[in-house]
Amino acid sequence: MSKEIEDHRLLNTSRNKPFAAVLAKHVSRRDVMRGGLSMAAASMLSFGGAAQALASNGTQKTPLTLAFEAVHGSLTDAIVVPEGYVAQVLVPWGTPLNDGDTWQADQPMTPERQAVSVGMHHDGMAGFALDADNASRRFVLALNNEYIDQEALWAPQDGPTNVESGKRPADESRTEINAHGVTMVEVEKDANGHWAHVPGSAYNRRLTSATVMDIAGPVAGSDYVKTQFSPSGMQTRGTNNNCGNGVTPWGTYIACEENWPDIFVNRGERFQDDARIGIPTDKSRYGWDTSAGDASEDNDEFGRFDITPRGEHAADDYRNEARSFGYQVEVDPYSDALAVKRTALGRFRHEGCWLGKLEAGQPVVYYSGHDSRNEYVYKYVSDALWNPADANRPGEEYDRLAIGSRYMDNGTLYVARFHADGSGEWLALTPDATTQDGRTLAVALGLADDDHAGIIINTCDAADFMGATPMDRPEWAAVDPTSGEVYLTLTNNTQRTAEETTPTFTNTGDDIEQLGVGYGTAPTNASNPRANNEAGHIIRWRESRLPNAFTWEVFVFGAAASDVDNHSGLSELNQFASPDGLWFDERGDGQGILWIQTDNGYGGLTEYTNDQLLAVVPNGLGDIQGTGPVVNNSNQQQLKRFAVGPNGSEVTGIFATPDKTALFINIQHPGNWPADGGALVQDATIAASGQVRPRAATVVIQKRDGGPVGV
Numbered sequence: 001m002s003k004e005i006e007d008h009r010l011l012n013t014s015r016n017k018p019f020a021a022v023l024a025k026h027v028s029r030r031d032v033m034r035g036g037l038s039m040a041a042a043s044m045l046s047f048g049g050a051a052q053a054l055a056s057n058g059t060q061k062t063p064l065t066l067a068f069e070a071v072h073g074s075l076t077d078a079i080v081v082p083e084g085y086v087a088q089v090l091v092p093w094g095t096p097l098n099d100g101d102t103w104q105a106d107q108p109m110t111p112e113r114q115a116v117s118v119g120m121h122h123d124g125m126a127g128f129a130l131d132a133d134n135a136s137r138r139f140v141l142a143l144n145n146e147y148i149d150q151e152a153l154w155a156p157q158d159g160p161t162n163v164e165s166g167k168r169p170a171d172e173s174r175t176e177i178n179a180h181g182v183t184m185v186e187v188e189k190d191a192n193g194h195w196a197h198v199p200g201s202a203y204n205r206r207l208t209s210a211t212v213m214d215i216a217g218p219v220a221g222s223d224y225v226k227t228q229f230s231p232s233g234m235q236t237r238g239t240n241n242n243c244g245n246g247v248t249p250w251g252t253y254i255a256c257e258e259n260w261p262d263i264f265v266n267r268g269e270r271f272q273d274d275a276r277i278g279i280p281t282d283k284s285r286y287g288w289d290t291s292a293g294d295a296s297e298d299n300d301e302f303g304r305f306d307i308t309p310r311g312e313h314a315a316d317d318y319r320n321e322a323r324s325f326g327y328q329v330e331v332d333p334y335s336d337a338l339a340v341k342r343t344a345l346g347r348f349r350h351e352g353c354w355l356g357k358l359e360a361g362q363p364v365v366y367y368s369g370h371d372s373r374n375e376y377v378y379k380y381v382s383d384a385l386w387n388p389a390d391a392n393r394p395g396e397e398y399d400r401l402a403i404g405s406r407y408m409d410n411g412t413l414y415v416a417r418f419h420a421d422g423s424g425e426w427l428a429l430t431p432d433a434t435t436q437d438g439r440t441l442a443v444a445l446g447l448a449d450d451d452h453a454g455i456i457i458n459t460c461d462a463a464d465f466m467g468a469t470p471m472d473r474p475e476w477a478a479v480d481p482t483s484g485e486v487y488l489t490l491t492n493n494t495q496r497t498a499e500e501t502t503p504t505f506t507n508t509g510d511d512i513e514q515l516g517v518g519y520g521t522a523p524t525n526a527s528n529p530r531a532n533n534e535a536g537h538i539i540r541w542r543e544s545r546l547p548n549a550f551t552w553e554v555f556v557f558g559a560a561a562s563d564v565d566n567h568s569g570l571s572e573l574n575q576f577a578s579p580d581g582l583w584f585d586e587r588g589d590g591q592g593i594l595w596i597q598t599d600n601g602y603g604g605l606t607e608y609t610n611d612q613l614l615a616v617v618p619n620g621l622g623d624i625q626g627t628g629p630v631v632n633n634s635n636q637q638q639l640k641r642f643a644v645g646p647n648g649s650e651v652t653g654i655f656a657t658p659d660k661t662a663l664f665i666n667i668q669h670p671g672n673w674p675a676d677g678g679a680l681v682q683d684a685t686i687a688a689s690g691q692v693r694p695r696a697a698t699v700v701i702q703k704r705d706g707g708p709v710g711v
Contacts, residue, residue, distance in 0.1 A: 018374055018470040022418045063620035064591050067711050070573040070640040073609025077672045078687040080644040084704050087643070087684040089674045090195050090664075091141065091185055092697035093120045093152075099200030105677030105693055108156045111174035115206055119145025120153065120179040122666035122696045124245030124352065124581075125653045126253055128333045129394040130186070130203075136657035138188040140203045140333040141664075142253040143698065144242035144653070148179045148286075149669060155693050168287045170294040173302055174210075176286055180240050181208040182255045184333050189662070195700050196681055207255075207331065207339055209238035209263070210301060215324060217343035217409040222453040223314065225324045228300065231315040236324035237304070239339065244352025244476050244581075245653075246328065246366065250403040251392025255329040255339075256350035258371055264322045265289055268308035271319075276460045277348065278372075279307070279322055323457055328353045328368070330408065332400045340401055342408040345380045346429075346459040354477040356543075357484030360388050364407045367486055369474030370460070373493050376468045378459075379426055382411040413459070415468040418552060424541060426548040427466040429455055435465040472533055476597075478582035480618070482590040485542050487555060487618075489579040491599065492536040534602040535559050535577040540630075554628035556616075556639065560604030569633035574641050576614055577602035583654040585710070591619050593710050595642075597665070599650045611651045613643040613665060615710055642710070643701065646673035646687075653698070660708040663701045670694045 068082040079087045094103050095118040103117075123146040129135035150160040153176065161169050186201035198204070207213075215234055219225055226233040239255055240263055246254030261277050265284040284305055292303035304318040311317040326347040331339045345353065348370045356365030356379075364382040369375070390403050414426035427433070431442035431449055440449070444465045447454040455462050472493035479486050535558035541550045558577040559566040570576070581597030596614040600606060616639040621630055631639055645651040648671025656663045667673065667684075674697060675688040684699045703709060 016464060016467055016470055022420050022469060064587055064593065064617045064711055065620070066593070066615055066617060066638070066640050068640065068642065071642065071644060072573070073605075073612075073641075074644040075608075075610060075647060076687050077646045077670075078675070079646060079667070079684040079699055081685065081701055082642060085709075086702055086704055088195060088700045088702075089679070089682045089684045090187065090698045090700050091118050091143070091183070091197050092674060092680065092695040093118055093122070093145075093179075094695060095185075095197060095680050096199060097183075097185060097197075097201075097204040097206070101199070103678065103680060106156055109153055109175050109179075111171055111178055114175050114178040115208065117206075118143070118183045118185065119181055119206065119208070120148045120696060121146045121668050122698055123243050123653050123668060124256065125664065125666060125698065126245055126247045126655050127187075127657065127664070128251060128253070128392075129658070131395045135394065136189075136659040136661060138186070139657075141183075141185050141187045141197075141698070142245070142255075142331065142333050143183040143185070143666075144245055144255055145179065145181055145183060146241055146243050146668070147259070148176050149694070149696075150176070150286075152694050153179060162290070163287065167290045167294075170291045170296050170302070173286070173288040173291040177209040177238070177288060177301075178206070179208075180238075180242075181206060181211065182239065182242060182253075182329075182331060182339075184331070193702060193706065194681065195662070203333065205336060207239060209240045211239070211339070212237055213239065213329065213339045213341055215343065216340045216405060217345075218452040218456050219323075219343035219347075224453055224457045225320050226314045227304070227318050227320050227324070228311075228315055229304065229318075229321075230324075233320075236321070236341065237301075238325075239329045239341075240325060242329070243371070244350070246353025246355060248330070248400075248404060248407075249355065249358055249364075249386070249392065250390050250400050250407075251332075251334065251394070252400050252404055253331045253333050254342075254353040255331060256352050256368070257326055257329060258349045258351055260325045260349070261322065263288065264305050264307050264325075266307045266319075266322075268310075271323075272461065273347075273458050274307075274322065276458070277326065323347075326350070328366075328408075330401060330404050334397070334400065337399075337401055340404065342404070343453075343456050344409055344411050344413065346378050346413050347456050348375070348378075348459050351475045352477060354479055354486070356479055356486070357481060358386060361385050363411070367477050367479070367488075369471070369477065369488060371473055371475050371491070373473055374470035375460075375474065376463045377416040377471060377474050377488065378463075379414045379416070380408075380411055381414065382407045384410065413456070414548065415463040415466060416550075417467060418469040422551055422553060423544075424550045424552050426550070427463075427468060428548070429459065429462045429466065431455055433466060436467040437465075439465075441465060472536065475580050476582040478584040478594060480584050480592065481586055482592075483542065485540050485618075487538055487540045487582055487584070487594060489538050489582055489596075490536055491578050491580055492602075493533040535563070535604070536579050537629075538579050538582070538596070553630065555618075556629055556631035558598075558602075560602070560608070563604060568629050568631045568639075569636040570639070571636065572608075574614060574636065574639045575605060575608070576600070576612060576641075577605050580650070581652045581654055585656055585660070587660065587708075587711070591617070594618055595654055597651045597654060599652070609641075609644055610647055611645045611649060612641055613645075613651050613654075615640055615642045645670070647671045648694070649673065656709060660710075661702060661706060663709045665699050665701065666696065667699055668696050670696065 123144040184205040186198040242255040243258035289305035327341040351371040472490040541552035557567040580599040585593040653666030
């Protein structure tokens with residue numbers, strides 16, 4: 001979740017023990033301050049040692065070495081990269097997808113133009129090869145467009161109309177709806193190493209908050225999602241606020257619906273899941289619903305965002321419209337087939353969809369975090385076992401979404417419980433699962449015994465009843481495809497109290513048993529001894545051989561170098577806070593680089609540097625004798641700052657070409673960048689000489705000599 005649209009009112013509504021309390025028991029203050037080298041070694045898997053045993057015969061490999069000099073912090077309107085590297089702007093917001101269309105710095109945006117242009121505020125992304133021989137030079141870039149900057153969007157008219165009250169003009173609402181969603185665009189590199197998009201490519205495509213999509217999995221066709229638009233409950237319109245992303249081994253893209261609830265409003269009787277997931281009762285974020293009734297409105301395109309019940313039946317209104325959001329959305333980048341909402345993976349504020357270790361004959365696994373304070377970590381396990389014959393075949397035409405249905409429509413959704421001894425367990429969210437108080441989950445939620453769809457609709461409440469561990473805003477994850485170790489950013493938690501204080505609750509009324517009573521504040525602990533845990537940290541875990549079990553440890557704590565609670569010993573050259581984006585960059589032979597991106601609002605760092613990209617080689621950190629932090633006073637120099645974003649921006653979205661010679665990142669909500677407001681391709685490291693119309697954009701980072709990035 002971008003801090004630009006973070007809602008600090010969002011928090012979990014359950015009594016479950018927060019991760020802070022678990023971590024307090026798991027790590028002592030004395031040992032953390034000494035670097036974590038002697039903590040309960042007998043109770044934990046030694047991740048460091050296991051990660052270095054890379055070959056099947058146990059032979060240790062020489063780890064990769066980061067071969068760049070760490071860059072200093074920056075507070076400029078430009079990208080900063082290491083010496084010997086270049087950075088280029090690619091497909092900024094408003095880039096025309098059709099051949100012959102143009103962009104100008106003062107370009108007014110219309111619904112029609114925005115529908116065929118790159119969307120706003122780039123976030124998660126991935127590349128899909130068009131042919132195996134040129135996979136590192138030509139591919140389809142799939143790109144999330146998370147939200148909008150109304151001031152930049154409506155700059156030619158000095159801002160949006162009636163944004164606080166009154167009716168929004170229909171064309172303004174349509175344009176904003178079309179600026180959200182997903183962009184598919186073909187990109188290619190020329191002989192000089194410069195990248196550009198391919199106007200008019202058959203692969204260029206936009207999916208917006210108005211695009212018709214199929215619903216699949218347990219919720220499809222159920223009474224929960226029947227609306228006036230889709231009385232059968234098999235379709236919906238739009239995908240919104242897509243943050244992190246995922247990819248499938250069969251060659252499709254997953255766009256993850258995260259901060260979507262407040263595009264809706266419900267001024268009437270609320271469903272239980274409406275309240276739990278945070279749908280507002282006063283006004284929606286953008287006021288698209290206020291355009292309802294305009295003479296040009298087509299098929300309730302605006303009225304559907306007001307989910308207040310009005311008719312006798314669900315098919316008479318849009319009371320269920322919001323229940324068709326909050327899912328993982330599968331898109332085939334190679335065709336124009338309708339995108340599919342895969343409901344079996346749960347309904348909440350998905351930060352991402354991270355593929356677990358893939359093994360023939362084993363289930364396909366995906367992890368996802370719910371990005372709000374004191375929310376949970378989830379895992380989906382397919383019923384179908386992975387068949388390598390289903391792997392992507394670039395250049396061939398076949399039904400990839402049918403393969404997706406095989407693995408993503410039938411499976412079990414789990415939620416994580418972390419224990420203080422470094423162990424953990426996955427709790428199944430099924431109707432017959434036993435809750436903490438001995439009831440079945442179906443009974444606890446007031447559902448029929450076989451109502452799997454109801455469990456999915458009420459994913460958050462189901463996790464509450466099962467006793468999952470509330471976390472400090474779980475965001476992006478990254479999986480080492482060799483070891484299967486999963487890294488997860490816990491971005492921050494700004495609502496903490498002093499250690500061992502009593503937590504406060506948000507609700508003490510009669511609905512305690514129905515909705516639970518969540519933490520308004522949670523106590524600090526030895527590993528996060530800040531009254532406001534603004535700096536965040538990263539954890540990692542490994543699945544156990546035991547059923548539904550895992551072991552976990554702290555990987556690194558964010559901090560300013562001068563902080564007294566700088567548990568990982570960070571220096572000026574790698575200090576960071578609010579870790580957000582993560583990506584594991586596999587380099588072969590069981591090794592790789594873990595890239596860390598930040599969305600920082602921490603006062604200890606904002607005066608030193610803008611948001612940034614850091615790199616670390618986990619396998620090079622030595623044999624950690626304990627439970628963490630893995631990055632500590634003895635080895636934190638292995639963590640290096642690689643790039644810094646321009647003023648006002650978040651650095652997010654990341655992947656590299658298969659040959660690792662080009663690293664792609666996204667610059668979201670910049671304040672005054674790129675420098676040339678009219679250019680689609682330009683040097684990302686040049687600062688603007690005056691005020692420009694800011695445009696989120698993808699940035700390609702390459703070595704001047706054309707070699708692999710980072711090493």
